[in-house]
Amino acid sequence: MNRNGSSVLHNRSFLRLWIARIFSTSAFQMLSVAIGWQMYALTDSAFQLGLVGLAQFLPMLLLTLPAGQTADRYxxxxxxxxxxxxxxxxVLLLVLGSMQGWLGSLHLxxxxxxLGxxxxxxxxxxxxxxxxxxDREQLPKAAAWSASAMQTAMIVGPSLGGVLVVWGTAAAYIASLGALLVSTVLIFFVKTVHFVKKLDTVNMDTFLSGLRFVFARKIILGTISLDLFAVLLGGATALLPIFAEDILKTGSLGLGLLRSAPAVGAIVVxxxxxxxxxxxxxxxxxxxxxxxxxLATILFGVSHNFWLSLFALFLIGASDVVSVVIRSTLVQVNTPQEMQGRVNAVNSLFIGTSNQLGEFESGxxxxxxxAVPATVIGGLGTLAISxxxxxxxxPVLRTQKTYTAEKG
Known part of the structure; x- marks a missing residue:
C-alpha cells in the first residue's frame, strides 16, 4: 500500500456526491431492513424473502443496457x-400503505x-x-472514499432501520424518505468539469458496445465475473432476519446490529x-x-454465538471492501470517458446479479x-470459485500488479 496525500474531498462536487451517497444508500439500507422484516412478518417464509431480491434483480436484468446508453447520452x-x-x-406510498394497513406482500x-x-x-x-x-490520478482515492460512503451508510442504515421498525415499519420508511430527499438536493448542486462525448445514434452496435468492451478485456471481465459468482454464492445478508429471529434469537435490534457488522469492518478498511x-x-x-x-461466511454460518457472528460479519465486510475498491478502480481506470456509462452499466448488472439474485439463491x-447449511455451502462455493x-x-488476474491493464 502506498501512503499518499489526497485532496479529493476538497473538490466540492465530489464532496456533495460523497455525502449524497451516504444518505441515499442509508435510505436503501433502511428500506431493505424494513421490507425484509415486514415481508417475513407477513409471510413467515424464507422463500418470500428471496423473492424480494428477485423482484429487484429482474428490472436490472432487463434495463441495464438501456441504462448504460442513457448514462452516456444524457x-x-x-x-x-x-x-x-x-x-x-x-417510499411515500410505502409510508401510506404501512400507516393505513393495506400494505401486503404483493405491494412489497x-x-x-x-426501486430496482x-x-x-x-x-x-x-x-x-x-x-x-x-482527475484520473485521483480515481483510486475517490474509489476508496466512495466505498467509505457506502459502508458508512451500511452502518447507519441497517442500525437505524432495525431500531425504527420497533416503532413500526412506517417509521423506517419515513426516515428513508427524508434521507432520499436530502440526497436529491445534494445531487442537484453537483457540477461536472470533464467533457463527456455524447452518443450520436442508437443502434445495436452502440447498444452492445459496453458488453463487447468488457468481454474483450480479460482483467475487467475476470474481476467483475469473479464478483458475480463468488458473492452470488457467498451472500448471506438475505438470511439475516432468519438468523436474528430463529437462530440467534435477538429480534429486530439484533437484526440491525447484524446488518451493520459487515459495514463496520468495511468502513474501517x-x-x-x-x-x-x-x-x-x-x-x-x-x-x-x-x-x-x-472463510468468514462459513464461520458465520456455523456460529450460534451472537458476538462470534458479529465478528464473522465484520470480517466479511472488511475483506469485501478491498475487492470493491480494486474492482471499481480497475473498471474506471481502464475505461474511456465516453464509455463510462455503458461499461459501468455492465458492471452494475454483474454486481446487482450477485446481490439481488444472490438473495434469491440464498432464500x-x-x-x-x-439457513445454516445454505450459508456454509455458499461460503464453500465462494472459496471454490476463487x-x-x-x-x-x-490466471492473468492473479498476476496483475497495477491498475493499468493491457488490452486483451
Whole structure:
C-alpha cells in the first residue's frame, strides 16, 4: 500500500456526491431492513424473502443496457436526480400503505421492483459521475472514499432501520424518505468539469458496445465475473432476519446490529485505503480478500454465538471492501470517458446479479436445506470459485500488479 496525500474531498462536487451517497444508500439500507422484516412478518417464509431480491434483480436484468446508453447520452447528474425523486414517490406510498394497513406482500414486491428499476438507471450514472468530477490520478482515492460512503451508510442504515421498525415499519420508511430527499438536493448542486462525448445514434452496435468492451478485456471481465459468482454464492445478508429471529434469537435490534457488522469492518478498511491505497500486487490482494470473505461466511454460518457472528460479519465486510475498491478502480481506470456509462452499466448488472439474485439463491437454498447449511455451502462455493478463477479461468488476474491493464 502506498501512503499518499489526497485532496479529493476538497473538490466540492465530489464532496456533495460523497455525502449524497451516504444518505441515499442509508435510505436503501433502511428500506431493505424494513421490507425484509415486514415481508417475513407477513409471510413467515424464507422463500418470500428471496423473492424480494428477485423482484429487484429482474428490472436490472432487463434495463441495464438501456441504462448504460442513457448514462452516456444524457446528463448523468440529472439521471441520478430524477431516479431519486421517483424512489421518493415509491417510499411515500410505502409510508401510506404501512400507516393505513393495506400494505401486503404483493405491494412489497412491486415496490422492490420499481426501486430496482430506478436504481438500475441511477447506478451507472452515479458511478460514471466520479470520473466526470475528479482527475484520473485521483480515481483510486475517490474509489476508496466512495466505498467509505457506502459502508458508512451500511452502518447507519441497517442500525437505524432495525431500531425504527420497533416503532413500526412506517417509521423506517419515513426516515428513508427524508434521507432520499436530502440526497436529491445534494445531487442537484453537483457540477461536472470533464467533457463527456455524447452518443450520436442508437443502434445495436452502440447498444452492445459496453458488453463487447468488457468481454474483450480479460482483467475487467475476470474481476467483475469473479464478483458475480463468488458473492452470488457467498451472500448471506438475505438470511439475516432468519438468523436474528430463529437462530440467534435477538429480534429486530439484533437484526440491525447484524446488518451493520459487515459495514463496520468495511468502513474501517476503506478509511485505511483512503490513506494507504493498494497499488501493488493488485491481483493477489483481490484473491486474498475473497478467500477471507469465504472463510468468514462459513464461520458465520456455523456460529450460534451472537458476538462470534458479529465478528464473522465484520470480517466479511472488511475483506469485501478491498475487492470493491480494486474492482471499481480497475473498471474506471481502464475505461474511456465516453464509455463510462455503458461499461459501468455492465458492471452494475454483474454486481446487482450477485446481490439481488444472490438473495434469491440464498432464500431458495435456505428454504430447501435450512439457513445454516445454505450459508456454509455458499461460503464453500465462494472459496471454490476463487481458486477456479485464480488458477484456471483468469490466471492473468492473479498476476496483475497495477491498475493499468493491457488490452486483451
Amino acid at each position: 446528463d448523468r447528474r440529472t439521471i441520478v436526480y430524477l431516479c431519486q425523486l421517483m424512489e421518493s414517490v415509491v 414486491l412491486i415496490a422492490a421492483a420499481i 428499476a430506478c436504481r438500475t438507471f441511477e447506478g451507472p450514472a452515479s458511478a460514471a459521475l466520479v470520473p466526470d468530477i475528479v 476503506s478509511l485505511i485505503l483512503t490513506r494507504y491505497s493498494v497499488e501493488r500486487a493488485i491481483g493477489k490482494t483481490l484473491f486474498a480478500s475473497l478467500v477471507v470473505f469465504a 431458495t437454498m435456505a428454504g430447501l436445506v435450512g 481458486f477456479i478463477w485464480m488458477y484456471w479461468l483468469f
